[in-house]
Amino acid sequence: MDHDKKSQQTETMLGDMPVTEFRKVGHQLVDWVADYLEHVDERPVLPGVKPGDVRRSLPSEPPHKPERMEDIVADVDRFIMPGVTHWNHPRFHAYFNSTASSPGILAEFLSAALNVNGMVWQSCPAVTELEEVALDWLRQMLGLPGQFSGVIYDTASTSTLHGIAMAREALEDLRTREEGLAGRPEVPRLRAYISEFAHSSVEKAIITLGFGMNAVRKIPVDDKFRMKIPELEAAIAEDRKNGVRPFCVVATVGTTSCTSIDPVPAIADVCEREHLWLHVDAAYGGSAAIIPEMRYILDGCERADSLVVNPHKWMFVPVDLSAFYTRSPDILRRAFSLVPEYLRTSHDNAARNLMDYGVPLGRRFRALKLWFVIRYFGWDGLADRLRDHLRLAKQFAGWVSAHPSFELLAPVDFGTVCFRAHPHGMTDEQALNTLNERLLHATNGRRETFLSHTKLGGMYTLRIAIGHIQTRDSHVQSTWELVQRELKNLLATA
Amino acid sequence: MDHDKKSQQTETMLGDMPVTEFRKVGHQLVDWVADYLEHVDERPVLPGVKPGDVRRSLPSEPPHKPERMEDIVADVDRFIMPGVTHWNHPRFHAYFNSTASSPGILAEFLSAALNVNGMVWQSCPAVTELEEVALDWLRQMLGLPGQFSGVIYDTASTSTLHGIAMAREALEDLRTREEGLAGRPEVPRLRAYISEFAHSSVEKAIITLGFGMNAVRKIPVDDKFRMKIPELEAAIAEDRKNGVRPFCVVATVGTTSCTSIDPVPAIADVCEREHLWLHVDAAYGGSAAIIPEMRYILDGCERADSLVVNPHKWMFVPVDLSAFYTRSPDILRRAFSLVPEYLRTSHDNAARNLMDYGVPLGRRFRALKLWFVIRYFGWDGLADRLRDHLRLAKQFAGWVSAHPSFELLAPVDFGTVCFRAHPHGMTDEQALNTLNERLLHATNGRRETFLSHTKLGGMYTLRIAIGHIQTRDSHVQSTWELVQRELKNLLATA
Numbered sequence: 001m002d003h004d005k006k007s008q009q010t011e012t013m014l015g016d017m018p019v020t021e022f023r024k025v026g027h028q029l030v031d032w033v034a035d036y037l038e039h040v041d042e043r044p045v046l047p048g049v050k051p052g053d054v055r056r057s058l059p060s061e062p063p064h065k066p067e068r069m070e071d072i073v074a075d076v077d078r079f080i081m082p083g084v085t086h087w088n089h090p091r092f093h094a095y096f097n098s099t100a101s102s103p104g105i106l107a108e109f110l111s112a113a114l115n116v117n118g119m120v121w122q123s124c125p126a127v128t129e130l131e132e133v134a135l136d137w138l139r140q141m142l143g144l145p146g147q148f149s150g151v152i153y154d155t156a157s158t159s160t161l162h163g164i165a166m167a168r169e170a171l172e173d174l175r176t177r178e179e180g181l182a183g184r185p186e187v188p189r190l191r192a193y194i195s196e197f198a199h200s201s202v203e204k205a206i207i208t209l210g211f212g213m214n215a216v217r218k219i220p221v222d223d224k225f226r227m228k229i230p231e232l233e234a235a236i237a238e239d240r241k242n243g244v245r246p247f248c249v250v251a252t253v254g255t256t257s258c259t260s261i262d263p264v265p266a267i268a269d270v271c272e273r274e275h276l277w278l279h280v281d282a283a284y285g286g287s288a289a290i291i292p293e294m295r296y297i298l299d300g301c302e303r304a305d306s307l308v309v310n311p312h313k314w315m316f317v318p319v320d321l322s323a324f325y326t327r328s329p330d331i332l333r334r335a336f337s338l339v340p341e342y343l344r345t346s347h348d349n350a351a352r353n354l355m356d357y358g359v360p361l362g363r364r365f366r367a368l369k370l371w372f373v374i375r376y377f378g379w380d381g382l383a384d385r386l387r388d389h390l391r392l393a394k395q396f397a398g399w400v401s402a403h404p405s406f407e408l409l410a411p412v413d414f415g416t417v418c419f420r421a422h423p424h425g426m427t428d429e430q431a432l433n434t435l436n437e438r439l440l441h442a443t444n445g446r447r448e449t450f451l452s453h454t455k456l457g458g459m460y461t462l463r464i465a466i467g468h469i470q471t472r473d474s475h476v477q478s479t480w481e482l483v484q485r486e487l488k489n490l491l492a493t494a
Numbered sequence: 495m496d497h498d499k500k501s502q503q504t505e506t507m508l509g510d511m512p513v514t515e516f517r518k519v520g521h522q523l524v525d526w527v528a529d530y531l532e533h534v535d536e537r538p539v540l541p542g543v544k545p546g547d548v549r550r551s552l553p554s555e556p557p558h559k560p561e562r563m564e565d566i567v568a569d570v571d572r573f574i575m576p577g578v579t580h581w582n583h584p585r586f587h588a589y590f591n592s593t594a595s596s597p598g599i600l601a602e603f604l605s606a607a608l609n610v611n612g613m614v615w616q617s618c619p620a621v622t623e624l625e626e627v628a629l630d631w632l633r634q635m636l637g638l639p640g641q642f643s644g645v646i647y648d649t650a651s652t653s654t655l656h657g658i659a660m661a662r663e664a665l666e667d668l669r670t671r672e673e674g675l676a677g678r679p680e681v682p683r684l685r686a687y688i689s690e691f692a693h694s695s696v697e698k699a700i701i702t703l704g705f706g707m708n709a710v711r712k713i714p715v716d717d718k719f720r721m722k723i724p725e726l727e728a729a730i731a732e733d734r735k736n737g738v739r740p741f742c743v744v745a746t747v748g749t750t751s752c753t754s755i756d757p758v759p760a761i762a763d764v765c766e767r768e769h770l771w772l773h774v775d776a777a778y779g780g781s782a783a784i785i786p787e788m789r790y791i792l793d794g795c796e797r798a799d800s801l802v803v804n805p806h807k808w809m810f811v812p813v814d815l816s817a818f819y820t821r822s823p824d825i826l827r828r829a830f831s832l833v834p835e836y837l838r839t840s841h842d843n844a845a846r847n848l849m850d851y852g853v854p855l856g857r858r859f860r861a862l863k864l865w866f867v868i869r870y871f872g873w874d875g876l877a878d879r880l881r882d883h884l885r886l887a888k889q890f891a892g893w894v895s896a897h898p899s900f901e902l903l904a905p906v907d908f909g910t911v912c913f914r915a916h917p918h919g920m921t922d923e924q925a926l927n928t929l930n931e932r933l934l935h936a937t938n939g940r941r942e943t944f945l946s947h948t949k950l951g952g953m954y955t956l957r958i959a960i961g962h963i964q965t966r967d968s969h970v971q972s973t974w975e976l977v978q979r980e981l982k983n984l985l986a987t988a
Contacts, residue, residue: 015966030520033520055627072870083620083623098609100607106519108606112812113594126548129549378561
């Protein structure tokens with residue numbers, strides 16, 4: 001008996017946190033998160049720290065002895081929160097914003113507790129099969145044909161890497177999976193075509209895959225920042241003439257700079273005629289296709305070979321969840337399947353092993369949060385929320401257009417507005433750029449709203465992305481008022 | 495007033511889940527998770543479903559209308575849990591097991607609520623700086639020198655991809671970042687060396703990066719499954735003679751098959767002499783180095799160019815968190831930095847932008863869970879828990895060795911034991927393989943424990959990985975009893 005008691009004590013000293021403590025701290029954290037969500041818009045969206053502040057506030061050496069949870073949680077408030085940029089804030093309008101909606105947060109909590117790893121079907125059947133179900137729901141919502149099948153990656157960068165890796169694998173005669181690209185006189189230089197406005201992740205993927213940055217040819221855009229088809233055709237013809245082998249076009253639905261939409265149907269025509277892989281980056285814009293009257297933005301995408309949409313951008317799913325679709329899962333599998341003995345299972349012929357479809361072997365239970373979010377809000381509820389963002393963006397664009405000292409710099413197709421200050425009589429572009437850069441910093445410097453910027457036709461451009469689930473008229477309006485006020489200040493002190 | 499009321503109603507209809515509901519469901523889920531953690535060992539570790547069962551239990555079309563959280567949560571119990579393999583179960587002994595400890599789960603919950611994305615410093619200073627702090631703590635715990643700096647990726651596969659991409663970037667004369675590998679007569683075939691026992695992710699990385707599978711040369715192992723140095727040297731010499739350019743060696747500390755440890759100091763000598771990149775895959779084994787008397791397993795790794803350790807494998811951090819270290823962060827940055835205008839910030843010279851160090855642009859707040867886990871258990875507490883797993887593994891190995899019908903098939907350096915049934919007088923290897931394969935399926939078929947397998951020297955080998963934070967003597971003992979019982983059954987019915 002004594003021995004049993006002692007062994008039990010030892011077990012308690014090792015092991016995990018006692019469940020009673022987990023329960024207590026867990027309840028406290030639910031209230032912490034609820035309070036955070038309820039009052040996040042009263043916080044400054046941007047932190048006031050300088051580089052190194054957070055780091056310097058923390059011990060530089062790990063603790064040898066255990067610390068108490070209440071101290072750890074208190075330190076989150078004292079040292080971590082002051083360094084947090086509040087992505088889950090209704091006035092976070094930079095980049096493409098992202099919402100962790102409540103059902104998504106709760107699903108992530110469950111997913112962390114289950115801690116499953118869906119590398120093969122057997123290692124967690126529910127991961128594999130719920131991923132199939134949730135991605136097929138999303139496929140239907142996006143209006144993509146049934147032959148598209150999906151797989152979840154962490155980010156659009158990773159999805160695009162896989163799309164272009166498939167384009168390489170599709171060049172069957174080159175046998176690059178076995179032989180690679182190097183030291184082979186029979187392999188020509190290869191070329192991928194993107195618009196000047198494609199996301200930097202496409203170039204990063206091209207570099208990573210061993211094609212080199214020079215394998216990317218950037219096609220000029222028209223006055224609405226869309227890839228020019230005649231220029232694409234001319235580039236392909238010129239490359240072929242020079243012994244360079246075209247293999248891939250990446251089109252974008254909702255470019256990061258200004259949310260322009262490449263003419264996918266015409267690009268698909270070119271790809272079909274030229275036998276090129278078509279990858280569509282709809283990471284941001286794609287979500288809007290779940291709104292019936294916006295479905296047109298994916299016109300032509302049914303002919304894409306691969307396509308990425310990020311529910312963690314504009315569908316209220318916490319980061320990270322990037323949905324990758326392809327009409328040729330067999331090519332994806334051919335490119336990435338490698339099954340060592342220790343991962344063979346007796347189900348390999350009957351079930352899908354998701355590790356065969358990409359670089360990462362491990363796989364969190366990400367589908368759970370997508371499934372929770374779709375069910376809790378419903379397709380119609382999600383569409384209503386996105387529609388409201390479109391309304392707010394149009395409204396903001398209207399304010400900009402109507403104002404004598406501001407101007408719109410790009411069409412507004414989604415929830416993002418590109419604009420700049422352009423006071424009457426100010427014509428020097430250099431001075432305008434300086435003014436707008438100062439305007440951005442002055443506005444963000446108030447820490448009440450977070451805008452980002454880009455350059456369009458050489459013009460320094462302010463961007464407001466409206467896409468947080470809690471963003472209301474009042475938030476957008478106060479940002480607009482702030483921008484006007486800061487411009488007045490700048491012009492007054494100039 | 496009426497207008498305000500109506501507008502408020504509309505706002506409620508859109509927006510997120512009401513905070514009162516979040517609070518209610520959140521508290522329910524904390525209790526759900528607490529109950530799960532308290533009683534997980536009473537569940538079968540393996541699910542009873544067949545391929546397609548989970549999928550067929552769920553609607554094939556997305557709901558148009560919102561559903562109630564209580565129905566969604568109820569469906570987790572009804573349809574998802576029956577398809578879950580319980581990785582967070584103390585008798586999950588397959589692959590390398592993984593624990594979501596309570597502080598790790600709670601940190602993930604916070605991380606999902608904050609939903610920050612640390613692509614650049616400005617987009618969330620706390621993500622960048624806590625990642626630096628937590629990875630530097632871990633570096634100290636692993637006994638790596640101060641010039642190693644770290645970055646978090648999702649999985650070891652991704653970490654290894656980045657290590658080998660760095661090896662390519664280090665071949666400065668080839669300028670592959672700009673020019674790529676294809677269509678260049680001046681670029682020879684390239685070669686990477688791994689042991690026969692290296693993880694399949696190394697080959698996957700080599701394929702992904704455009705070298706082709708044939709760029710991998712597998713070096714034979716000695717009787718302890720460690721890379722043979724003379725064979726490595728001979729392979730390099732032969733390749734050089736044939737005009738193939740060696741560029742990289744991947745050594746493993748804790749191979750997936752049998753946890754063998756390549757002779758890193760001798761490999762480092764070869765790499766130094768031959769000017770080859772040395773990447774060390776210590777994804778599993780590395781964690782053990784936090785135990786002072788086990789630090790020797792990383793001997794020589796201070797000379798590695800890059801190294802990966804996975805706290806989500808054997809340091810009680812929920813998936814996914816892979817820690818990647820390098821002595822040359824400048825090369826990693828050179829390989830992956832690409833900064834478009836919309837991601838330029840005024841802090842770019844003063845702060846580190848983590849997007850510059852890898853393929854994914856987006857970055858969850860993963861450091862939080864590592865920081866929580868190290869603080870809650872303390873370095874000593876983590877070491878004590880790992881030490882206990884080593885004790886349990888030695889104990890299991892002792893039982894195997896002492897049993898007349900079983901034998902050990904590999905040295906036991908960590909928490910994993912490779913063994914097989916070998917009844918007295920049974921000498922036919924084919925029959926032994928069949929017997930052990932049937933033994934594995936019979937044992938796992940009870941769903942009380944989950945073992946996996948590998949092949950060692952042609953022998954079908956059972957593997958038990960002991961590494962869950964809640965695994966106690968009783969769990970290991972009951973698995974051992976079950977294996978013996980199943981062997982008896984098989985031999986009786988044979």
